[in-house]
Amino acid sequence: MAKWGEGDPRWIVEERADATNVNNWHWTERDATNWSSDKLKSLLLGLSVENEEGRCEVTEVSKVEGEASINNRKGKLIFFYEWNLKATWTGTSNAGVKYKGTIEVPNLSDENDMEDLDISISLNKDEPDTALISLMRTKGADKVRTVLGSYVGFLKTEFTQGMILPTANGITKLQSTSQSKAKLDKTQISSTSSTAAPINTGVKIPTCKFSMKDIFLTSPPELYRVFVNQEMVQAFTHGSATVDGERGGKFRLLEGNVFGEFTELVPDEKIVMKWRYNNWPCEHYATITLTFLDRSSETELKVECRGVPDSQEEQTKEGWKRYYFEAIKQTFGFGARLF
Known part of the structure; x- marks a missing residue:
């Protein structure tokens, strides 16, 4: 038993201004149902796919039944969600003929992986046969699966902000088991911890330039x-991020291991930014230029990197491939071949 005046620090409340849930020891719960309902509708509504036969778009989300909540105990977040969804899609053939059908997802749940979702897509009974139903059952279903996966990402990042409170010694505990693993992976993007002070060499360093596509x-x-959109960056990095998508706007992502500033933005065409890893010499930034080229139904992304420290060339290349290219494809379903 603790001596008088030496209480268990898990219960000491005077060090917090709000005097609540010190060290995240107590069980707290947050209802995410209303937020989730709005988020699911916004993600599904307007979803579209097209091919040589025509174009299809989700025009109405008619059913969002279920619930979602997040529990915090001892600094660990436990997610619960279960949804039954129904939406209407409208297709327009190249000949201008319109069709209507439905999308049903009865088992969006924390107990099911995205690959296990039942996505049922059909034409309305009074509609004639059309090749657009095949488009919806292939590309359409894949895109539905992708946006529902992004909902889970947003639930675990955007909605959970503030649930893990600072502890008595000022350190915030990890948010969840899955995020803990992600954090360990992401810190490998640099050779030192994101909390380590950057190295100030006081001299010029040899640099290199390279390009990727x-x-x-x-x-x-x-x-x-x-x-440039903060929510989308948080989705593909699976963690909190700060992104001010304007010229001169700052960004910070991947647990603070990557940060910089947008120096030039040409909407839909080009992004130029000052960009660095946390462990680079103090105040040293590379210049990264992203060029977006329209290739019919695809986009070619060219990445030109200038001023990268020689010793960091391979690490930077691998970081862009893994934490940008591959993560974006997996999160949003933009997968394609690498050059």
Whole structure:
């Protein structure tokens, strides 16, 4: 038993201004149902796919039934969500003929992986046969699966902000088991911890330049938005991020290991930024230029890197491939071949 005046620090409340849930020891719960309902509707509404037969778009989300909540105990977040969804899609053939059908997802749940979702897509009974139903059952279903996966990402990042409170010694505990693993992976993007002080060499360092390119199955405007929209950056990095998508705006992502500033923005065409890893010499930034080229139903992304420290060339290349290219494709379903 603790001596008088030496209480268990988990219960000491005077060090917090609000005097609540010190060290995240107590069980707290947050209802995410209303937020989730709005988020699911916004993600599904307007979703579209097209091919040589025509174009299809989700025009109404008629059913969002279920619930979602997040529990915090001892600094660990436990997610619960279960949804039954129904939406209407409208197709327009190249001949101008319109069709209607439904999308049903009865088992969006924390107990099911995205690959296990039942996505049922059909034409309305009074509609004639059309090749657009095949488009919806292939590309359409894949895109539905992708946006529902992004909902889970937003739930675990955007909605959870503030649930893990600072502890008595000022350190915030990790948010969840899955995020803990992600954090360990992401810190490998630099050779030192993100909390370590940057090295100030006081001298010029040898640098290099290189370029990379990749193909994404989406349009230039969609891919451009992935880099400048904070919610989308949080989705593909699976963590909190700060992104001010304007010229002169700052960004910080991947647990603070990557940060910089947008120096030039040409909507849907080009992004130029000052960019660095946390462990680079103090105040040293590379210049990264992203060019978005329209390749019909695809977008070619060219990445030119100048001023990268020689010793960091391979690490920087691998970081862009893994934490940008591959992560974006997996999160948003833009997968395609690498050059």
